Amino acid sequence: MTHHTAVSFSLxxxxxxxxxxxxxxxxxxxxxxxxxxPPACSPRGPRMTRRLSNxxxxxxxxxxxxxxxxxxxxxxxxxxxxxxxxxxxxSVVRDLDAQxxxxxxxxxxxxxxxxxxxxxxxxxxxxATCVRQFIQTLGKKLxxxxxxxxxxxAYAELFGQETSFADGARAVISAMLQSxxxxxxxxxxxxxxxxxxxxxxxxxxxxxxxxxxxxxPDDPLMSAADQGxxxxxxxxxxxxxxxxSTQASxxxxxxxxxxxxxxxxxxxRAKMDPTNQLSDAIRTAMLRETTLMFMNVLRSDAKVSELxxxxxxxxxxxxxxxxxxxxxGGSFGRVQLPPNTxxxxxxxxxxxxxxxxLADRSSPVQRGKLVRERLLCEELTPPPPNVDTNxxxxxxxxxxxxxxxxxxxxxxxKGCHSRIDPIGFSFEHFDGFGRKRDQENGVAIDAxxxxxxTDDGDIALxxxxxxxxxxxxxxxxxxxxxxxxxxxAYGLDHCSEASITAELAASNGSLKxxxxxxxxxxxxxxxxx
Amino acid sequence: MSRSSRREFVxxxxxxxxxxxxxxxxxxxxASAAALGKxxxxxxxxxxxxxxxxxxxxxxxxxxxVFSAMTEPLAPLRPNLVLVEKLSSMGTADNxxxxxxxxxxxxxxxxxxxxxxxxxxxxxxxxxVTPIPSLILGSVRTEQQNSFYRDNQPLSPIFSPVAAYDxxxxxxxxxxxxxxxxxxxxxxxxxxxxxxxxxxxxxxERRKMELHVESxxxxxxxxxxxxxxxxxxxxxxxxxxxxxLASAAHVDLAVTxxxxxxxxxASIQFGHHQNTQVSLAEVGNPGNWHNDxxxxxxxxxxxxxxxxxxxxxxxxxxxxxKSLPAPTGGGTLFDQTLMVWARDMGDAVAHNGNDxxxxxxGGAGGFLVTSPNGRYVDGGGQAHQRALTTxxxxxxxxxxxxxxxxxxxxxxxxxxxx
Numbered sequence: 042m043t044h045h046t047a048v049s050f051s052l053x054x055x056x057x058x059x060x061x062x063x064x065x066x067x068x069x070x071x072x073x074x075x076x077x078x079p080p081a082c083s084p085r086g087p088r089m090t091r092r093l094s095n096x097x098x099x100x101x102x103x104x105x106x107x108x109x110x111x112x113x114x115x116x117x118x119x120x121x122x123x124x125x126x127x128x129x130x131x132s133v134v135r136d137l138d139a140q141x142x143x144x145x146x147x148x149x150x151x152x153x154x155x156x157x158x159x160x161x162x163x164x165x166x167x168x169a170t171c172v173r174q175f176i177q178t179l180g181k182k183l184x185x186x187x188x189x190x191x192x193x194x195a196y197a198e199l200f201g202q203e204t205s206f207a208d209g210a211r212a213v214i215s216a217m218l219q220s221x222x223x224x225x226x227x228x229x230x231x232x233x234x235x236x237x238x239x240x241x242x243x244x245x246x247x248x249x250x251x252x253x254x255x256x257x258p259d260d261p262l263m264s265a266a267d268q269g270x271x272x273x274x275x276x277x278x279x280x281x282x283x284x285x286s287t288q289a290s291x292x293x294x295x296x297x298x299x300x301x302x303x304x305x306x307x308x309x310r311a312k313m314d315p316t317n318q319l320s321d322a323i324r325t326a327m328l329r330e331t332t333l334m335f336m337n338v339l340r341s342d343a344k345v346s347e348l349x350x351x352x353x354x355x356x357x358x359x360x361x362x363x364x365x366x367x368x369x370g371g372s373f374g375r376v377q378l379p380p381n382t383x384x385x386x387x388x389x390x391x392x393x394x395x396x397x398x399l400a401d402r403s404s405p406v407q408r409g410k411l412v413r414e415r416l417l418c419e420e421l422t423p424p425p426p427n428v429d430t431n432x433x434x435x436x437x438x439x440x441x442x443x444x445x446x447x448x449x450x451x452x453x454x455k456g457c458h459s460r461i462d463p464i465g466f467s468f469e470h471f472d473g474f475g476r477k478r479d480q481e482n483g484v485a486i487d488a489x490x491x492x493x494x495t496d497d498g499d500i501a502l503x504x505x506x507x508x509x510x511x512x513x514x515x516x517x518x519x520x521x522x523x524x525x526x527x528x529x530a531y532g533l534d535h536c537s538e539a540s541i542t543a544e545l546a547a548s549n550g551s552l553k554x555x556x557x558x559x560x561x562x563x564x565x566x567x568x569x570x
Numbered sequence: 571m572s573r574s575s576r577r578e579f580v581x582x583x584x585x586x587x588x589x590x591x592x593x594x595x596x597x598x599x600x601a602s603a604a605a606l607g608k609x610x611x612x613x614x615x616x617x618x619x620x621x622x623x624x625x626x627x628x629x630x631x632x633x634x635x636v637f638s639a640m641t642e643p644l645a646p647l648r649p650n651l652v653l654v655e656k657l658s659s660m661g662t663a664d665n666x667x668x669x670x671x672x673x674x675x676x677x678x679x680x681x682x683x684x685x686x687x688x689x690x691x692x693x694x695x696x697x698x699v700t701p702i703p704s705l706i707l708g709s710v711r712t713e714q715q716n717s718f719y720r721d722n723q724p725l726s727p728i729f730s731p732v733a734a735y736d737x738x739x740x741x742x743x744x745x746x747x748x749x750x751x752x753x754x755x756x757x758x759x760x761x762x763x764x765x766x767x768x769x770x771x772x773x774x775e776r777r778k779m780e781l782h783v784e785s786x787x788x789x790x791x792x793x794x795x796x797x798x799x800x801x802x803x804x805x806x807x808x809x810x811x812x813x814x815l816a817s818a819a820h821v822d823l824a825v826t827x828x829x830x831x832x833x834x835x836a837s838i839q840f841g842h843h844q845n846t847q848v849s850l851a852e853v854g855n856p857g858n859w860h861n862d863x864x865x866x867x868x869x870x871x872x873x874x875x876x877x878x879x880x881x882x883x884x885x886x887x888x889x890x891x892k893s894l895p896a897p898t899g900g901g902t903l904f905d906q907t908l909m910v911w912a913r914d915m916g917d918a919v920a921h922n923g924n925d926x927x928x929x930x931x932g933g934a935g936g937f938l939v940t941s942p943n944g945r946y947v948d949g950g951g952q953a954h955q956r957a958l959t960t961x962x963x964x965x966x967x968x969x970x971x972x973x974x975x976x977x978x979x980x981x982x983x984x985x986x987x988x
Contacts, residue, residue, distance in 0.1 A: 141740075400856060
């Protein structure tokens with residue numbers, strides 16, 4: 042892990058909600074001098090394998106067996122790095138993992154033989170033709186490429202040790218599900234005359250589909266790979282456009298957006314809503330709202346700025362009622378925001394406001410931290426040890442803002458918190474549950490603040506819309522989002538950065554152009570030795 | 571029962587006996603635990619640091635514990651209880667997410683290995699081979715799993731009790747010869763393919779494949795040894811509704827694993843230094859352990875309640891250990907287990923490791939120095955690393971080369987153990 046990355050992600054979890062700030066965090070949390078180090082990858086990294094995430098494994102099995110009910114659980118242990126479960130270096134199989142993989146493989150094999158065998162094979166004879174056809178057909182789906190002939194032979198031998206087709210299939214499926222070809226994506230390529238390794242059509246198909254749908258290539262994509270129709274940029278663009286229109290891509294980018302904005306655990310956050318309005322259903326609806334907005338901006342080729350300035354949102358009646366904006370039907374749909382209600386853009390989403398708050402109140406520190414780390418990709422320096430970061434008990438203070446203003450009175454705290462809290466203050470019209478408020482404990486809300494130290498100087502803020510408005514114009518926000526999209530896609534940080542930046546500079550500034558710039562970059566199609 | 575003696579046993583009584591769920595519970599008369607002087611099992615509880623002022627058992631002495639509100643639930647363990655405070659992390663555990671708690675090395679450490687892994691390795695080297703070298707369970711699915719280390723690399727605990735159950739007991743008992751054959755053949759095939767992939771990778775990337783192969787070899791070894799004694803594995807637990815309850819379920823699994831002699835070293839992490847959501851009636855209003863209980867509440871009512879809940883889990887583990895015979899002989903599992911409650915930090919409120927604290931319990935094979943009314947040890951600012959090596963000493967490991975910070979004393983604290 043690079044120093045740069047490690048500091049940044051270690052701080053994702055490190056900032057305090059309540060006190061004089063930020064905890065010291067591990068500057069090399071993901072490795073230090075250990076043996077698993079990310080390779081250099083600018084402009085492109087080496088040939089590599091990438092273990093599927095647990096979700097990708099589930100999605101792969103669900104697709105192959107055409108049943109989302111395929112019995113999987115915590116089979117693979119995903120490290121969470123930079124907010125995502127996609128790290129190419131730290132996602133490994135070690136220690137007890139092979140045991141878990143074996144157990145699950147046997148469970149799935151039993152299930153598949155009992156319930157799916159007719160669907161998996163057109164014949165059930167013990168003859169070599171039928172057996173090899175079964176192995177090759179199922180194997181190609183699971184491997185996402187034709188099974189190497191040596192492996193077909195090995196599976197056939199395994200099959201041959203059994204006395205019935207069902208038992209043979211059971212043995213083969215069980216072994217396949219433990220195969221490294223299933224558990225890992227290959228990014229090996231074939232050496233070209235330019236000395237680089239060019240990813241094969243099947244490897245590109247997997248890269249595209251796991252990036253855009255978190256699942257394996259679908260039939261059209263596999264056909265494109267089979268027929269040599271994944272060779273050009275235009276081919277990749279065509280397939281990317283097709284995949285982005287699928288439901289699977291909505292699920293995948295919903296996951297991306299939740300990890301980017303650090304809201305994925307909203308459902309399990311301990312909250313103390315005195316009004317009891319924050320139900321599980323509301324939390325779920327809040328996450329859906331964020332996903333739908335993200336997909337709307339992505340699919341409509343709208344600019345990144347739209348994420349921050351949209352004067353509309355996607356709600357159902359229940360969530361609209363929670364926001365007190367009205368206008369929604371029984372199912373999720375686009376609703377125009379009435380003036381002076383919910384703030385514009387994703388920072389006004391209940392998911393963001395509720396997740397980045399304390400159990401029972403808002404948190405200017407957490408919200409400021411969100412902006413610095415996830416929207417601007419800036420690092421925050423942790424305080425040294427031996428600092429009691431707890432705020433003094435509130436004495437005579439009645440607003441959250443007043444409590445946190447202690448930071449500005451303490452020179453020690455002020456150094457860092459002047460970069461954090463005044464951003465968070467601009468969120469104060471929204472409580473710890475995402476609801477609009479004009480007063481706190483009878484005192485009028487003061488939502489003025491400052492976004493200090495930008496390329497444009499210190500930006501004066503008054504209310505969340507003013508912050509979102511500035512962020513929508515900031516190239517740094519686009520670059521930061523591009524960094525996370527590329528990290529999530531490549532599993533390595535800061536790959537092909539120059540190429541992505543150059544393509545974005547020539548683009549229309551849309552969210553989709555970030556996704557496409559990642560696909561067009563050297564790391565996506567080529568590798569070094 | 572050692573692996574070789576179990577083999578002999580299997581040969582004598584036949585495979586069928588192994589499939590009896592209660593086989594391992596039938597034991598010969600225990601030898602005198604006190605005579606052994608060493609523990610056979612190590613059970614580590616690992617939690618966040620706390621508020622020292624609220625935790626400290628003020629008025630306690632070397633032969634009498636006077637419990638604070640936080641520690642009071644530990645009282646039933648008094649005759650086997652040693653509370654240690656005022657040990658220094660020497661700068662290695664000065665903040666949430668610092669790696670020193672179990673490794674004795676800070677951020678700049680280059681050879682970090684947590685004491686549980688170190689002990690498990692040494693036991694293996696000494697010929698104490700169990701189907702699983704060690705267990706690391708619990709925590710919270712989030713960033714920065716940096717409590718446990720090996721090869722200077724943080725190790726992620728198994729979060730899910732269901733996954734833990736499968737990993738621990740998945741190979742135990744009832745395996746037909748056909749399934750065993752299939753498993754071996756499959757693993758052969760998988761290993762062959764891993765070799766094919768590995769051959770196309772540079773050395774840095776190949777390390778990932780090597781870890782996978784090592785993991786498969788561990789399964790193969792387990793299969794070769796019969797997968798562990800058939801024993802009362804209990805039923806597969808459900809997924810827990812929250813992380814702390816999952817950790818409580820993990821404790822149960824770890825103790826059962828001891829009873830089956832599947833492992834000798836188990837660690838359970840309760841919560842995570844930042845992201846622990848707590849919603850327990852015993853604690854009070856729901857909140858985040860770190861944000862709300864450590865750095866929010868004043869007075870620290872919920873932190874006190876949570877510490878009490880954790881203490882009750884520790885006592886429950888002790889009670890379960892007491893209810894089961896040690897597979898190694900020598901009385902109950904409690905008699906043969908060193909229980910230790912360690913933390914990532916000393917003073918979590920003020921972010922420092924100047925006041926590291928430990929709870930030791932268990933019969934520990936007679937290793938612990940005890941008093942009928944419990945013991946309190948003032949560490950006097952000595953290195954907490956010495957408490958970690960005390961755990962090793964309790965398990966019969968006395969060569970500490972390769973563990974901790976070489977510039978800090980690694981001598982076990984003889985005031986804790988014999």
